[in-house]
Amino acid sequence: xxxDFVDANTFFGVGFLAVFVVAVVGLVRxxxxxxxxxVAVFVxxxxxxxxxxxxxxxxxxxxxxxxxxxxxRRELLAGTPAWLWPVSPLMRLMETLGSYATRxxxxxxxxxxxxxxxxxxxxxACAPIVAVMRRRGGPALFEYWEGLVVASERRRxxxxxxxxxxxxxxxxxxx
Numbered sequence: 001x002x003x004d005f006v007d008a009n010t011f012f013g014v015g016f017l018a019v020f021v022v023a024v025v026g027l028v029r030x031x032x033x034x035x036x037x038x039v040a041v042f043v044x045x046x047x048x049x050x051x052x053x054x055x056x057x058x059x060x061x062x063x064x065x066x067x068x069x070x071x072x073r074r075e076l077l078a079g080t081p082a083w084l085w086p087v088s089p090l091m092r093l094m095e096t097l098g099s100y101a102t103r104x105x106x107x108x109x110x111x112x113x114x115x116x117x118x119x120x121x122x123x124x125a126c127a128p129i130v131a132v133m134r135r136r137g138g139p140a141l142f143e144y145w146e147g148l149v150v151a152s153e154r155r156r157x158x159x160x161x162x163x164x165x166x167x168x169x170x171x172x173x174x175x
Contacts, residue, residue, distance in 0.1 A: 049118070052090040059086035060125055067128055076129070077136045084129070091126055091142065094119055098144030116152040123149040 066072045066083060075081045080088055097119070101111040111119075123130075123145060134141050161169075 049090075049093065052093060055086040056090040056122075059083075063087055064128060067132060073132050076132050087126065087129065090122060091129070091145075094122055094145040095142050096144075098142075098146075098148040101148055102144050111148060112152060112155060116148070116155075119145060120149050120152050 063083060063086075067076070072081075072083075076084065097106065097111065097115060100106040101108055130142050130146075
């Protein structure tokens with residue numbers, strides 16, 4: 001397609017939507033699926049995530065560095081700039097997954113078992129981007145993703161290193 005016909009954001013958004021709809025239809029119907037079909041849905045969903053994750057991981061350091069410039073932050077407030085496109089689909093994926101888990105389309109047990117560490121890691125990485133975007137979009141922007149991250153962190157048990165003092169390393173809490 002010619003570049004002026006469809007911008008990259010629309011192209012990625014439509015592709016993301018198509019794959020995600022297929023995955024969600026499978027998730028909603030999971031109770032009636034045979035085991036191999038359930039696995040197939042999660043394999044497709046995971047493959048789409050992996051594709052997005054690779055692009056986002058490569059671009060995120062430059063994006064965060066760019067946000068140090070006031071002009072870049074103003075550009076982000078005006079819309080979705082081209083330099084954010086590699087991370088934007090992943091952020092939408094996490095928000096949509098959070099929405100589906102909140103509404104019961106994806107069982108919370110499935111989310112916590114498979115996606116909780118991923119959602120938490122990406123939330124921490126993208127928090128500066130979300131903070132700037134919330135200036136325009138308000139506090140509800142990415143609230144489902146944030147809600148699941150907060151719930152995931154509450155569920156996490158503290159892991160204590162019983163040999164930290166003996167081995168001469170700092171304990172996780174800095175003690």
